[in-house]
Amino acid sequence: MSASDPLASSGRFPAGRMAFPHRDLTGIGHLQRHEILYLLGEAEQWVAFNRQSAKHADLLAGLTIINAFFENSTRTLLSFEIAGKRLGADVVNMHAAQSSVKKGETLIDTAITLNAMRADAIVIRHASSGATGLIADKVDCPVLNAGDGSHEHPTQALLDALTLRHALAERGEGAEDFTGLKVVICGDILHSRVARSNILTLTALGAEVRACAPPALMPAGIEAMGVRPFHRFDAALEGADVVMMLRLQSERMSGQFIPSPREYRHLYGLTKHRLALARPDALVMHPGPMNRGVEIDSEVADLVGRSLITRQVEMGVAIRMACLDVLTREARGVEGWTA
Amino acid sequence: MKQARPLAITDARLVTPAGVVSGALRCGEGMIVAVGADVCPQDGDEVLDAKGRLVAPGLVDFGVFAVDKPAFHFGGITRAALMPDQSPPLDLPSRVGFIAKSGKPDLWVHPLAAATRGLAGEELAELALTQQAGARGIATGRRWIADSGVMLRLLQYAAMLDLVVVAHAEDAGLAGNAVATAGEIATRLGLPAAPAEAEALAIARDIALAERAGARLHFRQVTTARGFALVRAAKARGVKVTCGITPAHFMLSDLATADYRTFTRLSPPLRSEADRQAARMAIADGTVDVIASGHDPRGPEDKRLPFADAAPGMAGAETLLAMVLGLVRDEVIDMTRAFDLLAGNPARLLGVPAGELAEGLEADIALIDPDAPWIIDRRKMEATADNTPFDRQGAQGRVLGLWKGGVRLV
Numbered sequence: 001m002s003a004s005d006p007l008a009s010s011g012r013f014p015a016g017r018m019a020f021p022h023r024d025l026t027g028i029g030h031l032q033r034h035e036i037l038y039l040l041g042e043a044e045q046w047v048a049f050n051r052q053s054a055k056h057a058d059l060l061a062g063l064t065i066i067n068a069f070f071e072n073s074t075r076t077l078l079s080f081e082i083a084g085k086r087l088g089a090d091v092v093n094m095h096a097a098q099s100s101v102k103k104g105e106t107l108i109d110t111a112i113t114l115n116a117m118r119a120d121a122i123v124i125r126h127a128s129s130g131a132t133g134l135i136a137d138k139v140d141c142p143v144l145n146a147g148d149g150s151h152e153h154p155t156q157a158l159l160d161a162l163t164l165r166h167a168l169a170e171r172g173e174g175a176e177d178f179t180g181l182k183v184v185i186c187g188d189i190l191h192s193r194v195a196r197s198n199i200l201t202l203t204a205l206g207a208e209v210r211a212c213a214p215p216a217l218m219p220a221g222i223e224a225m226g227v228r229p230f231h232r233f234d235a236a237l238e239g240a241d242v243v244m245m246l247r248l249q250s251e252r253m254s255g256q257f258i259p260s261p262r263e264y265r266h267l268y269g270l271t272k273h274r275l276a277l278a279r280p281d282a283l284v285m286h287p288g289p290m291n292r293g294v295e296i297d298s299e300v301a302d303l304v305g306r307s308l309i310t311r312q313v314e315m316g317v318a319i320r321m322a323c324l325d326v327l328t329r330e331a332r333g334v335e336g337w338t339a
Numbered sequence: 340m341k342q343a344r345p346l347a348i349t350d351a352r353l354v355t356p357a358g359v360v361s362g363a364l365r366c367g368e369g370m371i372v373a374v375g376a377d378v379c380p381q382d383g384d385e386v387l388d389a390k391g392r393l394v395a396p397g398l399v400d401f402g403v404f405a406v407d408k409p410a411f412h413f414g415g416i417t418r419a420a421l422m423p424d425q426s427p428p429l430d431l432p433s434r435v436g437f438i439a440k441s442g443k444p445d446l447w448v449h450p451l452a453a454a455t456r457g458l459a460g461e462e463l464a465e466l467a468l469t470q471q472a473g474a475r476g477i478a479t480g481r482r483w484i485a486d487s488g489v490m491l492r493l494l495q496y497a498a499m500l501d502l503v504v505v506a507h508a509e510d511a512g513l514a515g516n517a518v519a520t521a522g523e524i525a526t527r528l529g530l531p532a533a534p535a536e537a538e539a540l541a542i543a544r545d546i547a548l549a550e551r552a553g554a555r556l557h558f559r560q561v562t563t564a565r566g567f568a569l570v571r572a573a574k575a576r577g578v579k580v581t582c583g584i585t586p587a588h589f590m591l592s593d594l595a596t597a598d599y600r601t602f603t604r605l606s607p608p609l610r611s612e613a614d615r616q617a618a619r620m621a622i623a624d625g626t627v628d629v630i631a632s633g634h635d636p637r638g639p640e641d642k643r644l645p646f647a648d649a650a651p652g653m654a655g656a657e658t659l660l661a662m663v664l665g666l667v668r669d670e671v672i673d674m675t676r677a678f679d680l681l682a683g684n685p686a687r688l689l690g691v692p693a694g695e696l697a698e699g700l701e702a703d704i705a706l707i708d709p710d711a712p713w714i715i716d717r718r719k720m721e722a723t724a725d726n727t728p729f730d731r732q733g734a735q736g737r738v739l740g741l742w743k744g745g746v747r748l749v
Contacts, residue, residue, distance in 0.1 A: 108643055130530075220523075224523035
């Protein structure tokens with residue numbers, strides 16, 4: 001266990017495997033609060049590690065990790081690839097964008113094929129909600145969800161939480177969790193897996209989450225997930241500690257959901273002027289890639305000391321290293337982690 | 340296969356339109372000869388002692404997607420109305436004629452002809468010719484006719500032919516590519532969802548058009564409180580509207596989809612718990628006329644997929660009777676009404692002389708133990724596929740014997 005994690009050494013977490021008794025990471029929805037905190041704690045050592053000049057460990061030496069991406073991705077794929085390589089694993093990327101993979105049995109067949117190649121962990125991104133869980137049922141190794149449809153993107157939410165934890169600690173506001181923290185998530189909540197995983201993570205850690213979206217992009221019954229819905233961004237921003245912007249797909253800004261990008265910016269763009277409605281030193285986050293000048297203005301995205309956007313990318317590698325480490329402990333025979 | 344010898348079933352609890360009576364039933368040459376308390380076997384009859392068990396009409400399953408004899412016979416179904424959603428669709432007299440003869444003699448299939456060519460919702464199919472070929476109704480398929488002008492002309496034409504129009508109640512604009520009902524569960528799962536009002540909108544429009552056309556209109560599945568309210572009100576005004584439901588919608592809510600199990604991917608999708616309760620109320624108060632299986636066996640190529648990519652539908656023929664007997668046990672309905680919903684009303688909608696235990700009708704008879712317990716097990720099903728959302732659920736009520744035209748099948 002990490003020496004840099006004060007919570008771990010305090011004996012707060014159950015011993016060994018009981019600290020994280022899941023084979024897969026398919027979503028935050030399956031996790032208990034202490035399991036989320038455990039993964040965040042485990043990532044701390046890798047944050048420090050990644051800041052060294054020599055960044056290579058042999059923890060996962062000899063293990064094969066397959067990144068099976070059925071949907072295009074640049075940053076998440078790169079982040080997982082770097083995470084696996086820094087831990088010494090053999091990382092293979094399978095690009096199988098939805099267009100080239102026929103539907104039908106192929107998804108399951110692909111899973112069975114990957115399984116037969118004896119992967120030690122499979123990272124999956126797929127355009128359909130629930131696809132990761134479906135594959136997890138068919139393979140014998142740990143499966144990590146790198147985003148399934150509009151369902152979940154658990155490592156994104158974990159890296160966001162880790163980023164926030166660091167930023168708050170630097171301000172002297174660090175605490176065990178996010179109790180009382182007011183977080184606004186604004187954008188296309190309806191189609192966003194990032195929003196769902198973040199809502200689950202932040203509410204589990206005690207934050208007060210406000211979800212802001214135009215009516216057409218707000219899913220029904222979102223209140224049941226423990227958030228307050230807003231349609232007016234200005235109202236949602238009042239007194240907020242953190243503003244988390246979501247990317248809006250350009251095809252949704254051409255009349256179907258939103259009349260135009262400039263109309264979206266008019267109502268939901270995070271401008272410097274609008275950010276002033278939040279707490280004076282409110283933090284700004286975005287999972288990327290950004291539509292600068294649409295959902296977020298450059299002068300906000302680049303605010304030194306307030307914008308955490310590049311920090312999020314940094315934390316992403318550490319979180320993915322922690323997840324790969326924890327999920328392969330059983331296979332590696334780590335003491336206390338074997339069944 | 341013709342009935343060789345007259346058959347007498349004695350010591351039976353007979354489900355007749357007038358109620359459940361103890362007595363006997365005789366049939367000969369494929370027809371019911373006598374039924375009632377004072378009926379006695381005659382010389383030369385084959386006699387079967389029902390030992391006080393239920394003897395009911397064979398079920399008339401209104402609106403199935405596949406002809407699946409073993410499943411139908413297991414479930415006590417002797418006639419089935421086949422939806423036009425076949426490949427290719429039932430939009431030509433020749434296809435309808437072929438289907439009309441396809442199940443005989445041990446299962447009668449009553450085709451519901453496609454209302455429009457290719458079920459595309461644009462051009463009317465040759466409805467009078469398909470009627471002549473054996474169509475017993477016209478169906479829009481598992482989709483809504485979006486163009487109100489086409490729907491009105493269809494209803495007027497069907498009224499002239501005195502054919503029932505079987506409609507699918509989901510406003511296509513609202514439903515879009517939805518696979519779930521908007522609400523907490525769909526939101527948590529991140530599934531494309533449509534508001535439940537998509538059903539009420541479609542029903543309101545189609546009732547208005549049917550009222551104007553004077554047509555007989557049947558909604559194969561009504562599943563929401565608002566939908567039932569519209570049908571209830573239209574019936575009270577004297578509109579010739581009827582509606583049905585399948586057991587999934589009065590047994591399950593959208594909570595059953597929470598693990599992305601594609602056997603619960605249905606069309607229309609499963610609704611909220613409040614709507615499920617409204618469905619049970621509507622069955623109790625007479626708003627619902629038909630309970631059907633919607634039998635649609637689907638193999639892994641259609642179902643072992645992510646939820647939104649899977650085909651809708653469930654294999655329901657084997658569990659239909661047990662689910663409806665569950666409503667009797669829960670005192671939602673009585674036994675007589677149960678068989679009105681399962682046999683009498685569907686036969687009337689199709690205009691076929693069947694669905695009741697009455698002299699002069701075809702001897703389509705089921706011998707049923709309404710209390711026999713069993714576990715629904717998808718690995719042991721008779722259907723061509725195992726996609727039941729009720730897997731591993733306990734059920735009560737089994738068919739012990741089934742006769743079609745006096746010939747024993749089970």
